[in-house]
Amino acid sequence: MALLEIEGKAFEVDGDGFLSTPEIWNDEVAKLFAKYDGIEEMSDKHWVIVKYIRKNFEEKGNAPMIRSICQETGVKLREIYELFPLGPARGACRVAGLPKPDGCV
């Protein structure tokens, strides 16, 4: 457990910077986490990806497959990696307030 401070606000996170209490997540948290990763302004495309990942997490308890993210949001695969330079897991899922997925990510 660690404390991550972004613009004067402190969040409890794991060692990788994933939110320890996913339930406190909201749009403001998303914006701050994105900023921390160097995404100054969340574009519409950022939002549609993050909201879809969040919805999947709240309904099914895990991160969606990249196929679902692409097909449900209409954002092209390669563009997702450009929007979130840390990738769908450490980038998009972290901004969406999910816990860190298992595996090599």
Add this chain to the structure above:
Amino acid sequence: MAELTEKNINKGLTILENFKDSKLLTNLNSCVHCGLCAESCVYYLTFKEPYFVPAKKVDLISSIYKRYFTFIGKYVPFLANTKEINDETAKEMVDLFFGACTMCGRCNLHCSIGIDIAYLVRTGRMMLAQMNLIPASIQSTVDSSIKTGNNMGITTEEFVDTIKWLEDELQDEMNDKHARIPLNDSNVNILYTLNPREPKFFPLSISAMAKIFYAAKESWTISTKMYDVTNYGFFTGNVDEATVISKRLYEEVINLDAKELILAECGHGSRAFRWEAPNYLKKEFDFDSNTSVELIAEYIKTGRIKVDKTKLKLRVTLHDPCNLVRNGGILKEQRYILDQVVSEFVEMTPHGIDNYCCGGGGGQLAMSEYNERRMKIGERKAEQIRNTNAKIVVTPCHNCVDQLMQLNSFYKLNVQIKTLAEIVADAIIID
């Protein structure tokens, strides 16, 4: 941390007691404390504290061995360098064996008398597994494998949908409705494997490999039942669980009657199956297991795929995954491939068997409690990359890819990180 009981301590000690082979005893008793290993280790080079010298890890397990298995240790422990297992020792074992070693084996190479230090660290982890002290963060990855058949808990339906989606894309790209990503075909030449992070989040490498197989007109398949090349049991030290995972892959090769198993770009996964699984399962395999790196090199050498090295103009460098190179013997193949598919290739310094670990090996990527250390030891790799002035870093290991992606962002390297298959797929010429 779980409570340390007398029973668990005794279980942990069986790991030292059960080894009758001379390898363990030799390694436990041979360190001459010359200190040469210090400068070989990315942890010591980063933190410059005696705590991180590899010999310190050797000393820890050796002193436990001496306390319980030598005459002097049993009866007059204070006369020798011995250590009793108590809460403090257990904490140090977890921190040093799990939290301060990527088991990259670079220290082995620099040890003046050739001690296999990484093997002793693995032995330490095996003790901790018996003592019920595996960090929960890495254990959850193993649990997911055991429970769901893959380390990210992907359902079969999700997996099949993803492969079908990629197959559609492949057909579009090849402009051929017969281009396939075959699932569960039996009696094929090759059973191919994947790292679950590919279908879950990074499928470009699956598309790339499918394109290579298409160009080579290969007879191949992926199993929906067992496609996961990883084996985190190799990292946790729980040999029973590592055996279960290996056995599933072994049985699927037999079940589908494939002639050869091709291990995806995954350092530890290929090492765990190719070199450890026959020992886990105590049998000789009657099929070949090779890595996709060797396969692609063979395709190019024999002309089964044609590539154009002039397509890519950007400068490319290569990161050598420890488990594939220093601990796997695959050194020349990836260099031969890059020589054929890129116009400008530059080596890092040092490289090959003397290469530095990316910092994410040994299961570090899964243990977020050691994240701060992991990013710090990665700075050396980041600087190596920066010094090449390359725009693309290729590495044949998905675990290294993830660590390098983070280093890229953290140290602002402004490079692209790619697998070998991705860079080859971009260079392919289809007749």
